[in-house]
Amino acid sequence: xxxxxxxxxxxxxxxxxxxxxxxxxxxxxxxxxxxxxxxxxxxxxxxxxxxxxxxxxxxxxxxxxxxxxxxxxxxxxxxxxxxxxxxxxxxxxxxxxxxxxxxxxxxxxxxxxxxxxxxxxxxxxxxxxxxxxxxxxxxxxxxxxxxxxxxxxxxxxxxxxxxxxxxxxxxxxxxxxxxxxxxxxxxxxxxxxxxxxxxxxxxxxxxxxxxxxxxxxxxxxxxxxxxxxxxxxxxxxxxxxxxxxxxxxxxxxxxxxxxxxxxxxxxxxxxxxxxxxxxxxxxxxxxxxxxxxxxxxxxxxxxxxxxxxxxxxxxxxxxxxxxxxxxxxxxxxxxxxxxxxxxxxxxxxxxxxxxxxxxxxxxxxxxxxxxxxxxxxxxxxxxxxxxxxxxxxxxxxxxxxxxxxxxxxxxxxxxxxxxxxxxxxxxxxxxxx
Amino acid sequence: xxxxxxxxxxxxxxxxxxxxxxxxxxxxxxxxxxxxxxxxxxxxxxxxxxxxxxxxxxxxxxxxxxxxxxxxxxxxxxxxxxxxxxxxxxxxxxxxxxxxxxxxxxxxxxxxxxxxxxxxxxxxxxxxxxxxxxxxxxxxxxxxxxxxxxxxxxxxxxxxxxxxxxxxxxxxxxxxxxxxxxxxxxxxxxxxxxxxxxxxxxxxxxxxxxxxxxxxxxxxxxxxxxxxxxxxxxxxxxxxxxxxxxxxxxxxxxxxxxxxxxxxxxxxxxxxxxxxxxxxxxxxxxxxxxxxxxxxxxxxxxxxxxxxxxxxxxxxxxxxxxxxxxxxxxxxxxxxxxxxxxxxxxxxxxxxxxxxxxxxxxxxxxxxxxxxxxxxxxxxxxxxxxxxxxxxxxxxxxxxxxxxxxxxxxxxxxxxxxxxxxxxxxxxxxxxxxxxxxxxxxxxxxxxxxxxxxxxxxxxxxxxxxxxxxxxxxxxxxxxxxxxxxxxxxxxxx
Numbered sequence: 001x002x003x004x005x006x007x008x009x010x011x012x013x014x015x016x017x018x019x020x021x022x023x024x025x026x027x028x029x030x031x032x033x034x035x036x037x038x039x040x041x042x043x044x045x046x047x048x049x050x051x052x053x054x055x056x057x058x059x060x061x062x063x064x065x066x067x068x069x070x071x072x073x074x075x076x077x078x079x080x081x082x083x084x085x086x087x088x089x090x091x092x093x094x095x096x097x098x099x100x101x102x103x104x105x106x107x108x109x110x111x112x113x114x115x116x117x118x119x120x121x122x123x124x125x126x127x128x129x130x131x132x133x134x135x136x137x138x139x140x141x142x143x144x145x146x147x148x149x150x151x152x153x154x155x156x157x158x159x160x161x162x163x164x165x166x167x168x169x170x171x172x173x174x175x176x177x178x179x180x181x182x183x184x185x186x187x188x189x190x191x192x193x194x195x196x197x198x199x200x201x202x203x204x205x206x207x208x209x210x211x212x213x214x215x216x217x218x219x220x221x222x223x224x225x226x227x228x229x230x231x232x233x234x235x236x237x238x239x240x241x242x243x244x245x246x247x248x249x250x251x252x253x254x255x256x257x258x259x260x261x262x263x264x265x266x267x268x269x270x271x272x273x274x275x276x277x278x279x280x281x282x283x284x285x286x287x288x289x290x291x292x293x294x295x296x297x298x299x300x301x302x303x304x305x306x307x308x309x310x311x312x313x314x315x316x317x318x319x320x321x322x323x324x325x326x327x328x329x330x331x332x333x334x335x336x337x338x339x340x341x342x343x344x345x346x347x348x349x350x351x352x353x354x355x356x357x358x359x360x361x362x363x364x365x366x367x368x369x370x371x372x373x374x375x376x377x378x379x380x381x382x383x384x385x386x387x388x389x390x391x392x393x394x395x396x397x398x399x400x401x402x403x404x405x406x407x408x409x410x411x412x413x414x415x416x417x418x419x420x421x422x423x424x425x426x427x428x429x430x431x432x433x
Numbered sequence: 434x435x436x437x438x439x440x441x442x443x444x445x446x447x448x449x450x451x452x453x454x455x456x457x458x459x460x461x462x463x464x465x466x467x468x469x470x471x472x473x474x475x476x477x478x479x480x481x482x483x484x485x486x487x488x489x490x491x492x493x494x495x496x497x498x499x500x501x502x503x504x505x506x507x508x509x510x511x512x513x514x515x516x517x518x519x520x521x522x523x524x525x526x527x528x529x530x531x532x533x534x535x536x537x538x539x540x541x542x543x544x545x546x547x548x549x550x551x552x553x554x555x556x557x558x559x560x561x562x563x564x565x566x567x568x569x570x571x572x573x574x575x576x577x578x579x580x581x582x583x584x585x586x587x588x589x590x591x592x593x594x595x596x597x598x599x600x601x602x603x604x605x606x607x608x609x610x611x612x613x614x615x616x617x618x619x620x621x622x623x624x625x626x627x628x629x630x631x632x633x634x635x636x637x638x639x640x641x642x643x644x645x646x647x648x649x650x651x652x653x654x655x656x657x658x659x660x661x662x663x664x665x666x667x668x669x670x671x672x673x674x675x676x677x678x679x680x681x682x683x684x685x686x687x688x689x690x691x692x693x694x695x696x697x698x699x700x701x702x703x704x705x706x707x708x709x710x711x712x713x714x715x716x717x718x719x720x721x722x723x724x725x726x727x728x729x730x731x732x733x734x735x736x737x738x739x740x741x742x743x744x745x746x747x748x749x750x751x752x753x754x755x756x757x758x759x760x761x762x763x764x765x766x767x768x769x770x771x772x773x774x775x776x777x778x779x780x781x782x783x784x785x786x787x788x789x790x791x792x793x794x795x796x797x798x799x800x801x802x803x804x805x806x807x808x809x810x811x812x813x814x815x816x817x818x819x820x821x822x823x824x825x826x827x828x829x830x831x832x833x834x835x836x837x838x839x840x841x842x843x844x845x846x847x848x849x850x851x852x853x854x855x856x857x858x859x860x861x862x863x864x865x866x867x868x869x870x871x872x873x874x875x876x877x878x879x880x881x882x883x884x885x886x887x888x889x890x891x892x893x894x895x896x897x898x899x900x901x902x903x904x905x906x907x908x909x910x911x912x913x914x915x916x917x918x919x920x921x922x923x924x925x926x927x
Binding site: 034161162168169170171173176251254257258261262264265266267268303304307308310311312336337339340343344347348349375376377378398399400401402404405407408411427428430431432433 | 640646784800857864880897
């Protein structure tokens with residue numbers, strides 16, 4: 001199995017070059033929200049281990065929200081984030097980036113601080129890597145290659161069934177299964193279909209995963225006497241803050257909404273980039289750090305493929321602290337429109353949203369971190385829209401396919417690869433076609 | 434728990450009644466020509482309220498406004514800001530058309546009304562029993578109508594005895610509004626119910642989340658003394674209380690194309706064509722659902738429609754009886770907050786954490802109670818039976834549906850329903866198809882084919898109907914605000 005990795009370069013933009021940078025990024029699109037996958041700057045389509053990529057100017061329009069705590073507005077640098085979700089190791093992918101898109105990336109990064117004409121691109125990117133505190137992968141091991149092969153398989157079966165419908169009609173499920181299995185084998189032999197086998201899982205990755213699996217609970221166990229001691233004070237203070245934190249309700253402004261909406265819904269999947277400032281004080285920072293550790297642990301070891309709680313529409317998601325400990329960003333690739341994404345979250349995974357986002361300024365009031373919060377639907381929807389930043393450039397390696405589509409195709413393939421299939425299994429498999 | 438909250442005298446009757454007995458109706462879409470004359474006309478207009486009268490009235494008048502209409506009447510921008518973004522920016526806004534499927538032949542540029550440059554200000558709806566209709570319209574318009582307004586278009590309606598133009602019984606299922614707010618909100622619902630919170634259909638009351646939807650609140654002054662106070666902010670006046678949003682779309686239906694397509698695919702057999710039509714709609718032409726009626730009652734089901742409404746799709750998880758993509762299954766999936774019922778706290782937790790049902794088609798659809806609409810549309814054009822439709826000689830005059838629905842939150846109710854369920858080519862795990870009746874068949878990025886319709890088999894291979902033509906074309910549309918009678922007087926004040 002090839003595990004999925006991710007990369008993110010976070011670079012402060014030279015203020016005088018911002019307009020130029022925006023122009024460069026826009027030049028990678030055919031229209032807002034529609035990337036040219038073969039654009040000359042970063043020809044995304046050439047990278048066959050790249051699932052998603054995006055360039056985002058992290059334009060924080062809400063830095064002023066610190067005023068609700070009587071604190072002065074912070075003057076953060078304006079960052080450019082370049083991030084992607086990949087198969088395999090980050091290092092290898094960055095090397096490929098340098099190989100294929102050196103000129104384009106140099107042009108883009110030359111608008112950022114500390115990048116000169118003689119800068120070593122790879123060394124520079126390595127320096128500005130901004131690792132995720134936690135990351136979600138819909139289905140670990142499902143590479144871009146596999147996704148494309150399985151989509152081609154589904155297409156081939158679809159065409160076969162369409163062109164020879166009468167020969168399948170009324171046949172028992174197991175017979176159809178066997179018939180299609182023969183067809184797929186023949187297609188593979190003829191070189192028209194490829195279904196690559198699983199690659200070996202990198203040993204280093206497996207060892208790291210095992211160490212993390214055991215290490216984290218061990219650390220927790222070691223720290224537990226201290227944690228139990230602190231717990232009452234922590235909970236008391238948390239409750240006090242939850243009841244007294246300012247809860248400003250600001251409706252997102254129409255222009256910002258329109259800018260975001262114009263770039264959305266060009267594919268069945270949309271990018272989501274959000275950025276917000278943490279509530280001041282150590283407690284919120286510690287809470288967030290703890291929560292991110294839990295999310296990280298859960299996404300690595302616990303959750304089932306294809307399901308983030310009950311949500312089945314997210315391909316990849318990531319939590320990253322931006323330039324220190326004061327701001328958190330969240331990036332995801334989700335299926336459907338923003339409204340349905342948010343409804344899914346509120347109704348199916350409200351607690352999961354509350355537990356990290358409630359540490360941000362202006363979030364609707366929560367009860368014990370889990371309850372309330374996003375259940376205040378209108379307030380929550382305005383909060384999230386206000387904190388969404390425009391994703392300037394967004395690439396997806398498999399347009400038109402949702403995470404559920406990918407799951408279907410994988411199930412179709414797996415069903416074909418098993419030679420012994422029960423009547424019930426055959427019926428369930430047939431229902432996927 | 435509070436009783437008798439709603440002052441029916443303040444609510445336009447359309448929220449409570451469909452005026453079924455008044456089989457004649459027309460919709461005047463107008464622009465304000467003279468503000469003073471328009472206001473004077475509005476002040477005198479006999480707008481019908483929601484009080485139940487015995488004997489029932491024979492005529493009714495309802496009035497709704499677009500955002501440009503309210504602006505034209507002088508509503509200040511600071512107040513306008515309080516209305517929802519969808520209402521303020523309008524149905525034909527560019528980014529919205531992609532969401533609603535109003536592209537290709539449905540694009541607003543080709544609309545008869547409501548598109549760029551032809552947005553109405555007001556929707557004036559006349560309802561009457563046929564013998565009273567003409568005189569009612571005439572007397573209601575009076576002498577000042579043409580001084581006050583210029584008509585963008587006047588839309589007639591027809592009475593097809595409860596059928597929509599394709600010939601299927603329509604308007605069978607409607608949500609039951611919890612007028613007395615007896616049901617507790619919010620709560621996790623494990624059963625599908627037809628009862629929906631008052632605040633989903635009337636502004637100023639609690640919605641399914643137990644919250645009150647945003648709307649314009651005013652500081653009290655001499656001009657708005659008559660308006661009711663806001664429930665959640667009593668020091669403010671609630672301009673929208675007892676009002677709601679009205680969505681109107683003119684949907685032209687190509688009845689000939691529809692029946693010719695079915696007939697051809699059914700190999701020239703009309704009975705089989707009707708069966709295929711039933712799979713597409715999700716009901717037979719008589720209105721009977723394709724899944725059996727359950728014995729267990731569903732709260733809020735009108736006792737008169739039990740035989741056609743007391744069902745969910747729980748017993749049809751594979752879509753073998755009613756296809757996933759059937760029109761009524763898309764429009765109202767009849768599900769609840771959880772994929773399983775009668776479950777304990779532990780099972781609930783297991784499901785929430787994602788360790789619940791493992792089947793491919795399990796738990797893919799959002800809980801329906803946040804996405805209900807109240808339909809109040811009417812048909813137009815003459816009746817054309819399937820037999821007539823199949824005769825090539827019959828003239829294909831325009832016919833269709835003036836779709837009208839009421840909801841308190843356009844984006845969460847109408848727009849969600851239209852985009853995530855009706856127009857979605859990925860609804861419920863199925864791909865390559867949108868609503869078989871309403872879909873625009875336009876290809877989308879990475880999906881060249883969206884014109885299929887899948888009829889799942891019961892342990893057999895599904896039947897996939899290919900190359901569905903576009904049966905329905907959007908001819909116009911707009912978002913309106915249907916104000917309370919108090920708010921109407923406020924808008925019309927001199």
